Amino acid sequence: MHKGKRADRLSALPDDILVNILDRLNLREAARTSVLSRRWTQLCANLSQLIISAQHFLPNGVLCTGVSNDELVRINAAVVQAMGSILTRRNPGEHTIRLLSTTFYLRDDVPISIGCAVGHAMSAHLIENAKFNVMTGKYDIIDLDEDDLVTAGRKFMLFFNACPSAFGGLTTLDLENLRFGESDISNVLVTCKRLKHLCLYNCDSGDCSTLQLEHAHLSELSIAHCRLVQVQLNWLPQLTKMVFEGWLRFQDPLFIGHVPLLETVSLTNLALSHSRMVELSEFLSGTSIRDLKLEFNSEKIWVQPECPTQRLASVFRQLRFVNLANLPQGYDLTWTIFILEVAPLLKELYMTVSDHACLTETDKEKRKEGSYSENKGVEWDSITTGFQHQSMTTLVIIGFESEDCFVSYIRRVMVAAVNLANVFLYSRLVCGKCEEKPNRYPWTKRQRVSLKRRLIAGIESFAIFHFVGMRVAHIEKMKYPQCSLLEAKRSFT
Numbered sequence: 001m002h003k004g005k006r007a008d009r010l011s012a013l014p015d016d017i018l019v020n021i022l023d024r025l026n027l028r029e030a031a032r033t034s035v036l037s038r039r040w041t042q043l044c045a046n047l048s049q050l051i052i053s054a055q056h057f058l059p060n061g062v063l064c065t066g067v068s069n070d071e072l073v074r075i076n077a078a079v080v081q082a083m084g085s086i087l088t089r090r091n092p093g094e095h096t097i098r099l100l101s102t103t104f105y106l107r108d109d110v111p112i113s114i115g116c117a118v119g120h121a122m123s124a125h126l127i128e129n130a131k132f133n134v135m136t137g138k139y140d141i142i143d144l145d146e147d148d149l150v151t152a153g154r155k156f157m158l159f160f161n162a163c164p165s166a167f168g169g170l171t172t173l174d175l176e177n178l179r180f181g182e183s184d185i186s187n188v189l190v191t192c193k194r195l196k197h198l199c200l201y202n203c204d205s206g207d208c209s210t211l212q213l214e215h216a217h218l219s220e221l222s223i224a225h226c227r228l229v230q231v232q233l234n235w236l237p238q239l240t241k242m243v244f245e246g247w248l249r250f251q252d253p254l255f256i257g258h259v260p261l262l263e264t265v266s267l268t269n270l271a272l273s274h275s276r277m278v279e280l281s282e283f284l285s286g287t288s289i290r291d292l293k294l295e296f297n298s299e300k301i302w303v304q305p306e307c308p309t310q311r312l313a314s315v316f317r318q319l320r321f322v323n324l325a326n327l328p329q330g331y332d333l334t335w336t337i338f339i340l341e342v343a344p345l346l347k348e349l350y351m352t353v354s355d356h357a358c359l360t361e362t363d364k365e366k367r368k369e370g371s372y373s374e375n376k377g378v379e380w381d382s383i384t385t386g387f388q389h390q391s392m393t394t395l396v397i398i399g400f401e402s403e404d405c406f407v408s409y410i411r412r413v414m415v416a417a418v419n420l421a422n423v424f425l426y427s428r429l430v431c432g433k434c435e436e437k438p439n440r441y442p443w444t445k446r447q448r449v450s451l452k453r454r455l456i457a458g459i460e461s462f463a464i465f466h467f468v469g470m471r472v473a474h475i476e477k478m479k480y481p482q483c484s485l486l487e488a489k490r491s492f493t
Contacts, residue, residue: 015043023049046095052083053103054135069107072137076110079103083117092124101172103133106155115163122169131172131197134159138177141202141225149179149202157184164191172197180205189215196238200226208248219261224268233259240264245295250276250302256286263288263318268295268325271302273373279304281312288318295325298360300373305338305380312342319343323478324351326359329399331377333409340389340416341382347391349413350478353399358433392417395463396474399428401440402447407454414455420463426470442467 010018022043057078058067067075083102100121104114111134118130136152138144156178160167167173170192182205189195195215199222205211211228213221214235223231224245231247232255233239239259245268247253256262265284271277280303294303306312322339333351340346361367367374395413400406414420427441442448448467455465 015046018043019046019048023047046090047086048096048098049101050083050086050097051099051101052079052086053101053133054079054105055103057082067137069137072105073107073110076105076107080110080113080117083114087117087121090125093126095125097121097125097127099129099131100127101129101131101133103135105135105137106152106159107137111155111159112162115159115166119163119165119169122165127169129171130166130169131174132166132170133174134176136177141177144177144202146179149177149204152177153179153181153184157181160188160191167191168193170195174199174201175203176201178203185211186214189213189218193217196220198222200224202226204228229253230255233257237261242266243268245269250278254283256284259287264291265289266293266295268293268297269302270297271300271373272371273300274371275300275302277304277378278302279306281306281309281315284315285311287315289315290318291321291323292319293323293325296327298326298328298355300376301327301331301335301378303335303378305335305378306342307338307383308342316343317345319346321348321477322346322350324349325478326356327351327353328376329353329355330405332379332405334412335378335380337382337412337416338380340392340413341384341387344389345391346389348394348396348477349392350396350474351398352429352478353397354428356431356434358431387416389417390419393419393421394424395420395422396424396426398426398470400425402442402451403440407451410455411459414459414461414463418461420461422466423463424466424471424474426468426474 054072054075057075059071079102100118102114102118104111118132121127122130134156136148138148156175157180167188168191171194173188173192173195180203185203185205189198194217196217197220198218200211201222201224204227207227208229209227210230210232211223211226212232212234217238218236219238220241221233221236221239222243222245224243226246227248229248230253231244233242234255234257236257236259238261240261241264242262243266244254245266247269250269250271265287267283296302316339319339322343324336327333333353336349336351339349361370361372392413395410395417397406397410410423414423425442427443428439430436442451448465452465
């Protein structure tokens with residue numbers, strides 16, 4: 001403070017630091033700083049990340065699900081105006097745009113205006129990464145009929161055909177609720193030569209269609225709730241990460257061709273009583289993955305435990321991390337031991353045990369009509385005697401309770417994993433949509449001491465037990481690469 005005036009320490013910072021700060025704001029907030037002074041106007045024109053999202057223009061307190069069609073048109077127009085305002089301030093070729101991301105609705109001719117603006121920006125500036133997140137404004141796929149999908153698919157292809165230069169420079173493409181023509185997806189992939197990330201949510205080429213994928217640079221792929229008979233990964237030499245959710249049939253839903261770099265896989269499905277169980281040696285044949293997530297939606301276990309075979313050992317020979325998500329409560333966990341037996345390099349095993357009422361059908365009559373399984377578990381006992389695992393060091397269980405099924409399972413893991421160092425036992429996660437139910441988690445010190453005695457009785461192990469306070473590192477490890485559309489769907493359902 002000097003003579004009653006405040007020192008402006010922020011403006012005293014170098015330009016590159018201030019631009020770095022502005023890059024961390026959404027574009028709408030960053031643009032507001034341009035009114036501060038001529039210097040701030042110039043700084044806004046030097047941003048390296050231009051993230052322009054329709055969601056940033058929603059009225060305060062309004063979710064995407066509650067927006068009318070007229071409002072969507074207005075929001076789209078605001079996206080076009082914001083993009084034009086930002087891009088016209090930049091001097092061609094002066095500063096690299098590391099990310100140009102636009103999220104908008106498939107309404108009227110606005111997408112073509114956005115595509116033309118992005119195509120012009122690609123010719124005038126050096127853009128390292130460009131993303132289109134194309135939304136339809138529909139968030140409940142149950143309410144969508146075939147006409148909605150077909151109409152949206154045609155609108156997208158009109159947009160695509162009108163803006164080949166923009167699509168030619170894209171590195172990320174997120175699409176939802178589209179029904180393509182037979183060759184449309186192939187044409188999109190041929191045009192999007194730089195594409196690295198592709199997300200398809202509720203997209204297909206007709207009921208029970210097959211999706212065939214070939215691309216030289218695609219490295220991340222997310223396919224969710226697409227009515228596909230089979231996904232064929234024919235030739236994807238750079239693919240490293242794949243998310244596959246909600247396949248139609250359990251008989252050969254995935255064909256894996258040339259994908260030599262695939263190492264991270266997330267598989268999610270809801271199995272009914274008649275659903276065929278999946279053998280991972282067959283499902284993931286031809287791969288050698290490092291990170292694996294299996295999601296069960298608190299319903300029937302759809303993975304078939306397998307005895308050690310050369311084929312299964314080949315799939316799991318590089319496996320380091322396994323995350324078993326939303327296992328149904330009250331069922332034996334012993335079947336998961338088969339993963340340890342064929343994954344000699346496995347270091348960490350995470351599992352979440354929960355019965356989310358918001359995710360599962362609880363009405364008995366509806367469960368019967370929908371062919372939901374009443375016996376969600378799977379029985380299995382290893383034929384391997386005296387098995388020892390040398391690499392596993394960490395076991396994390398979320399949704400733990402002081403029940404015999406948990407205690408006996410942990411004891412079995414401790415006997416097998418001779419170098420187990422840490423066992424993290426957390427209570428179930430709080431869900432704002434589910435009614436809280438009492439559980440038998442060891443909250444008190446006395447309960448934990450008693451539990452430890454049950455766990456280590458007669459077992460020589462140096463494992464340390466940890467309770468409560470879930471570590472941030474564990475939360476981060478449970479997150480898998482997903483496109484923004486998949487994240488949005490979960491937040492609205």
